[in-house]
Amino acid sequence: MTSASTTITVKPSEDTATTDAARLRPFEPGDLPAAHALSSTLNWSHRIEDWQFALSLGQGVVAERDGKILGTALSWQFGNYATIGLVIVAPELQGQRIGNRMMETLLDQLSPRNVLLHATVAGRGLYERLGFVPAGEIDQHQGVLAAVPALAGREGDRLRPLADADVESLIAMDARGAGMPRGELLRRLFAQERTVVLERGGQAAGFAVLRRFGHGHLVGPVAAPDFDAARVLISDCCRHAEGLMRVDVYAMSGLSPWLESLGLPRVGGGTIMVRGRVPGRGPAQGGWALVTQAIG
Secondary structure (H helix, E strand, C coil): CCCCCCCCCCCHHHHCCCCCCCEEEECCHHHHHHHHHHHHHCCCCCCHHHHHHHHHCCEEEEEEECCEEEEEEEEEEECCEEEEEEEEECHHHCCCCHHHHHHHHHHHHHCCCEEEEEECHHHHHHHHHCCCEEEEEEEEEEEECCCCCCCCCCCCCEEEECCHHHHHHHHHHHHHHHCCCCHHHHHHHHCCCEEEEEEECCEEEEEEEEEEECCEEEEEEEECCCHHHHHHHHHHHHHCCCCEEEEEEEHHHCCHHHHHHCCCCEEEEEEEEEECCCCCCCHHHCEEECCCCCCC
């Protein structure tokens, strides 16, 4: 997996094109406050810490005009796959192909990897023109829970905190559920607020990560051997945090009705889009909830 020390190369022709619109250049750590301000104008909930986390694990490009950042796009590399997210174009640059130019810059850098992203309705046309095809849907659930009942798991299952000895097996578990190897990402997530492990037959069989994100807490990723185990893990995370909770799940997971019954309504989502080979991922492989819609 790359880090922010590997920067995007912007072609000179792209960097100087349409000088009355914007120039593209690599996303630098010093751009984080401006990127955060840009996402805030669109009512995105990301904290600057969420932007910092995303950039520290990936690389990106910004669109700049008169010294002001008016567009962003980031990418993350995972073996033969990559994901793209945090694609933003300010309203004053809409219709000037800035989003297309930023995407082409990232895709040139990511070739020949297979690339995934989660598209809004507004962005889907752009991605289709760049060769992405739909491969599923995700549901974003968010709300404030008054109380979450403890769920009884399968007989013999137990929940426990993460242990050092679990890390490599959980990374392998996540790779199956996400369809790509994300070792460094998982290690960074495990260092955050809380990871709960589902033990079955004396072995780690699932896990969920709870951490601060946006205006509250986010649960994800979640890996589990079955639907009921995924519910037990998510429920446990919800009982260990107060205030706004968010969970982004695969629509095919069947978790949405249950999440809504807890007081977490569906407030958004997106289309999973892929350029290249579609990875095996999702509930059938043990993956139930995303890290974020941006990273996947």
